[in-house]
Amino acid sequence: MSDKQPIFEFHDVHVEVEGTEVVKGVSLSIMPGEIHAIMGRNGSGKSSLSNALMGHPLYKITKGTVRLNGQDLLEMEPDERSRAGLFLAFQYPLAIPGVTVANFMRAAIQSHRGKEADMSDFRKWFTTAMNELEIERSFASRYLNEGFSGGEKKRLEILQMSMLRPKLALLDETDSGLDIDALKTVSEGINRFHNDTNALLLVTHYQRLLNYVKPHKVHVMMAGQFVQSGGPELALKLEESGYEWLEKQVAEKLEV
Amino acid sequence: MADTARNQQNEQLQRLNEDYGAKYGFRDPVEYFHKGAKGVSHEVVEMISQMKNEPRWMADIRHEALDIFLAKPTPGWGNTPLLNEIDFANIYYFMKPIEKQEKSWDDVPEYIRKTFDRLGIPEAEKSFLGGVSAQYESEVVYHSMKQELTDQGIIFLDMDSGLREHPEIVRKYFGSVIPSMDNKFAALNTAVWSGGSFIYVPPGVDVKVPLQAYFRINAENMGQFERTLIIADKGSRVHYIEGCTAPVYSTDSLHSAVVELLALDDAYIRYTTIQNWARNIYNLVTKRASAHKNATVEWVDGNIGSRLTMKYPCIQLLGEGAKGEILSVAFAGIDQHQDAGAKVIHAAPNTSSRVTSKSISKDNGRATYRGLVKIHKNAQNAKVSVECDALLIGENARSDTYPTMEIDNDQVRVEHEARVSKVAEEQLFYLTSRGLSEDDARLLIVNGFMEPFTKELPLEYAVELNRLIELEMEGSIG
Numbered sequence: 001m002s003d004k005q006p007i008f009e010f011h012d013v014h015v016e017v018e019g020t021e022v023v024k025g026v027s028l029s030i031m032p033g034e035i036h037a038i039m040g041r042n043g044s045g046k047s048s049l050s051n052a053l054m055g056h057p058l059y060k061i062t063k064g065t066v067r068l069n070g071q072d073l074l075e076m077e078p079d080e081r082s083r084a085g086l087f088l089a090f091q092y093p094l095a096i097p098g099v100t101v102a103n104f105m106r107a108a109i110q111s112h113r114g115k116e117a118d119m120s121d122f123r124k125w126f127t128t129a130m131n132e133l134e135i136e137r138s139f140a141s142r143y144l145n146e147g148f149s150g151g152e153k154k155r156l157e158i159l160q161m162s163m164l165r166p167k168l169a170l171l172d173e174t175d176s177g178l179d180i181d182a183l184k185t186v187s188e189g190i191n192r193f194h195n196d197t198n199a200l201l202l203v204t205h206y207q208r209l210l211n212y213v214k215p216h217k218v219h220v221m222m223a224g225q226f227v228q229s230g231g232p233e234l235a236l237k238l239e240e241s242g243y244e245w246l247e248k249q250v251a252e253k254l255e256v
Numbered sequence: 257m258a259d260t261a262r263n264q265q266n267e268q269l270q271r272l273n274e275d276y277g278a279k280y281g282f283r284d285p286v287e288y289f290h291k292g293a294k295g296v297s298h299e300v301v302e303m304i305s306q307m308k309n310e311p312r313w314m315a316d317i318r319h320e321a322l323d324i325f326l327a328k329p330t331p332g333w334g335n336t337p338l339l340n341e342i343d344f345a346n347i348y349y350f351m352k353p354i355e356k357q358e359k360s361w362d363d364v365p366e367y368i369r370k371t372f373d374r375l376g377i378p379e380a381e382k383s384f385l386g387g388v389s390a391q392y393e394s395e396v397v398y399h400s401m402k403q404e405l406t407d408q409g410i411i412f413l414d415m416d417s418g419l420r421e422h423p424e425i426v427r428k429y430f431g432s433v434i435p436s437m438d439n440k441f442a443a444l445n446t447a448v449w450s451g452g453s454f455i456y457v458p459p460g461v462d463v464k465v466p467l468q469a470y471f472r473i474n475a476e477n478m479g480q481f482e483r484t485l486i487i488a489d490k491g492s493r494v495h496y497i498e499g500c501t502a503p504v505y506s507t508d509s510l511h512s513a514v515v516e517l518l519a520l521d522d523a524y525i526r527y528t529t530i531q532n533w534a535r536n537i538y539n540l541v542t543k544r545a546s547a548h549k550n551a552t553v554e555w556v557d558g559n560i561g562s563r564l565t566m567k568y569p570c571i572q573l574l575g576e577g578a579k580g581e582i583l584s585v586a587f588a589g590i591d592q593h594q595d596a597g598a599k600v601i602h603a604a605p606n607t608s609s610r611v612t613s614k615s616i617s618k619d620n621g622r623a624t625y626r627g628l629v630k631i632h633k634n635a636q637n638a639k640v641s642v643e644c645d646a647l648l649i650g651e652n653a654r655s656d657t658y659p660t661m662e663i664d665n666d667q668v669r670v671e672h673e674a675r676v677s678k679v680a681e682e683q684l685f686y687l688t689s690r691g692l693s694e695d696d697a698r699l700l701i702v703n704g705f706m707e708p709f710t711k712e713l714p715l716e717y718a719v720e721l722n723r724l725i726e727l728e729m730e731g732s733i734g
Contacts, residue, residue: 054689057681082691094686098704104687107700111691143704160690 005070007032007199008168013064015045015052015224022048024224025064030168033196037210038203039235040221041243046203047091049221050172054088055081069167083112085167089157089174095145101156102126102140105163112164129163133189150177158189169193170201175209187212207239222250275727276561280501281534282374284367284474288393290352294477295345298322301447304350308416308450311423314430321436321446328440331566334595334626338564342538347479347510349448351393357414364398372398375501377470380716385497386465387412391482392472394450405463410494411456412467415483418454425456429485433516433544433572442542445481445514452482452513457492457523466495466528466714473502473509473537484515488523488551495526497717501561502534508563510538517545519553521575526554530717532724533561535592541567549575549604556712557584559594560724568626570599573607573635580609585709588621588653589728597626597658598642602635602668611642614709616702617653618728625657629670636667644674647705649698699729 006029015023023045030036040046052059053066055078066073073081096104106122113119130137133155145153154174161169171190175183190213194200202209210218210232218234219226220243227250228234238246290307292300301322305315330339358364361378372378372390381388387401389412396414405412411422419426436446453469473480488494502509511533519525525545533539539562545553555569571580586594600609615623625644646655657674679701687697703710703722710718 054685056685077694078685078688079691079693079697082689088689090686090689094680094683096683096687096701096704098707099700104690104700107692107696108690111693111696143707164690 004031006030006067008068008201010053010066011064013049013052013066014062015048016060016062017048017058021062022224023052026221026224026226028201028219028226030199030201032199034217035194035200035202035213035215037215037218037235038201038221038226039207039218039238040205042205044221045224046221047172050088050170050203053170054078054086079111082164082166087161087164087166087169089154089161089169089171091173091176093145093153093157095143095148097143097146099144100141101144104144105160108160109163126163129159132162132192133159134185135159151179151182154178154186155182155189158186158193162189162193165193166198168199168201170203172203173205174202175204175206183208184212207235210235220246222247275730276534277504279727280375280532281504282371283503284371288351288353289355290350292348292350294348296322296325296347296349296444296448300349304448304450307350307352308419310419313427314419317431317436318447318449321443322448324436325440325443325447328443330440334566334624335564335593338538338593342508342510346507347477348475349479349481350450351475351478352395353392354395354397357396357417358398359400361398368392368397371472371474372470375470375472375499380468384465384714384716385468386463387467389414389453389469390472391451391469391480393475393478393480396451401467402465405465408461408463409458410461410463411454413454415452415454415485416450418485422454422456425487426454426485429487429516429518431516433518433546434514434542439542441512441540442514445483445512445542448479449481449483449514451480452484452515453486453496454484455486455494455496457488457494459490459492461489461492463492463494466497468497468499471498471500471511473500473511473533475509476505477507477509479510479512482513484513486516486525486527487518488520488525490520491522493524495528497528497530497714499530499532501532502537504534505536508536508538510540511562512538513541513543515541515543517553519545519547519551519578521549522551523548524552526556527569528556528713528717529558530713530721531557531559531561531565535561535563537562539565539567541565543567544570544572545580546572546574547578547580550577551575552579552581554581555583555598556709557582557596558709558713558721559584559586559596560721560728562594563591564593564595566595568597568599568628570601571609572601572603573609574603576604576606578604578607580607582609582611582613583709583712584613585706586613586615586623587725587728588615588617588623590619590621593622593624595624595626597624597628599628600630600640602629602631602638602640605635606637607635608639609641611640612708613642613644614647614706615645615655616647616649616705617655618649620652620654622654622656624655625659625674627659628662629660630662631665631668631670633664635665638665638668640668641671642673645705646674646676647702648676648678649702695729699726702729
């Protein structure tokens with residue numbers, strides 16, 4: 001990656017939910033191997049942005065461009081975006097009754113490899129991935145996210161990420177609902193996945209996860225816009241002093 | 257606009273018929289050994305009975321049943337417009353394809369053998385079944401059972417042979433669970449019945465491998481009226497499976513079976529059906545079981561095909577401690593109406609039952625759950641749980657639930673749950689975000705929805721059922 005092309009970039013993205021604009025022109029460029037974090041309070045628009053980037057039908061990108069490895073994502077359906085290398089770890093993963101984790105995982109991998117592809121290595125690979133995330137083997141035959149605790153759901157999201165091997169993983173509030181042990185396991189999984197050919201975009205309210213997964217850049221989102229960007233020290237400052245000082249700064253800037 | 261939608265739907269229906277046609281819908285050009293005239297009368301009934309060389313008492317039962325059929329009006333519930341379309345005068349009531357039944361596939365005429373080959377029956381027989389009965393139009397053309405089952409004293413015959421070889425058992429139990437008076441179609445079946453299965457399992461015998469019957473309608477305007485009677489004597493166990501298909505014709509055929517099960521004290525019967533009739537078959541079937549002391553009966557009933565199905569498997573819990581379970585799934589696609597359900601009658605203390613009904617309606621398909629739970633005065637400590645789950649796909653799909661509860665004892669526990677859901681946008685987004693196409697995602701959700709049913713099937717049938725659903729789901733509109 002010596003030519004230094006961004007792996008993921010979006011420019012002037014606007015997002016509408018049921019006619020209301022919730023993201024008002026944000027831009028970002030992520031290089032291979034980088035970890036970025038978007039921080040913000042609830043309702044700042046960061047989850048809407050993640051959903052819209054993945055192609056959720058209710059979160060419409062009304063303006064802007066989004067590129068993954070140079071490909072125009074906005075022309076693609078969610079399944080095509082996934083196969084192009086985008087992944088969203090859901091804040092609230094959905095339950096699919098009657099569909100076992102193993103069958104779902106197999107179907108997902110098959111969709112990435114193509115219907116005719118050889119799947120003979122699947123079982124072994126799946127078991128290894130489960131072991132790494134300390135997921136009990138019995139989960140393979142449980143129904144997807146049905147009756148799972150918050151921590152179990154999040155581990156399973158990371159399991160999916162590690163098996164689908166995306167170019168860019170969007171992690172939406174992956175730390176919420178995790179106790180400290182689960183947070184460690186999940187962070188280790190994220191760090192094991194991350195290398196210099198992929199990139200991470202962490203979306204989070206708190207700095208907690210960032211102690212374990214160190215971002216190169218931090219962007220703060222307020223009212224649908226990025227109001228400040230910086231290094232990891234920005235996250236630490238938000239942790240110490242909260243969002244108020246920044247809100248005040250933004251308000252003053254607006255007055256000027 | 258409505259025209260366009262209608263055209264699209266017709267195209268889809270045509271494609272579905274083509275898919276079904278490619279797999280099951282082939283027709284055989286047949287020279288019948290016997291093909292009676294259309295329509296039903298005492299002459300036709302007498303002819304059937306005489307061709308079968310039946311004892312007089314059976315002929316009398318038939319004639320009496322015909323009078324009941326002629327006197328009873330068509331049911332005024334269910335899908336009356338479709339029921340009223342049935343033209344009883346335009347149906348062949350008896351078609352005998354070949355002169356005698358064979359025990360070896362090699363002796364079955366080639367065109368019929370090929371039919372069952374294409375349906376995979378001889379293969380399944382070799383790999384995991386204990387016995388197979390193959391009915392073509394009115395009669396069973398092939399029948400065979402493994403020697404070790406015969407040695408255990410298990411009787412598995414087609415109903416005609418059952419009557420010939422074991423008249424005393426048939427006379428004792430025939431019509432004892434479902435009398436001719438029960439309903440118009442049970443009366444019709446009793447008058448013109450032909451083929452079906454007769455099973456008797458001696459006390460204490462466990463039939464470890466399933467017994468299977470396969471029903472095939474080949475002719476147009478055919479009426480198939482098989483009659484099945486299964487008796488599991490004290491402490492015995494048996495699993496019976498039936499499947500069915502037919503070619504697609506422009507005019508309708510009628511399938512009207514009667515199935516009677518008797519589970520004597522401590523016996524166990526499971527009866528599994530995968531109904532995949534062509535979409536111009538009226539499938540009007542009466543199925544009922546009696547469970548005696550500590551006996552268990554399970555109906556596992558899958559309805560994928562037919563134009564109209566009206567079928568409500570019933571269990572009468574007659575002995576103390578008897579158990580019943582009815583697990584059903586119905587798939588209603590374009591122009592189909594699956595009016596299915598379950599009935600449980602608690603007529604003894606400490607009896608328990610569980611009903612799980614799952615339906616999927618797609619396009620303009622319609623699924624109806626019609627259920628009856630009746631608890632008699634003497635059935636203290638009865639336990640009942642009823643769960644109905646309907647999944648709708650598309651804006652025009654329809655699902656109705658008509659649960660009836662008649663409870664005459666207050667020392668009982670009854671649970672009833674009914675849910676209607678749509679394939680949720682959020683679930684689809686979750687799955688598509690992992691790379692699955694929208695069609696694959698929807699199919700996965702539907703298969704998951706049916707999983708409680710599918711997992712009860714022998715593996716071979718589970719695979720087949722999933723393939724049938726896949727066929728039905730192709731080209732589905734959200």
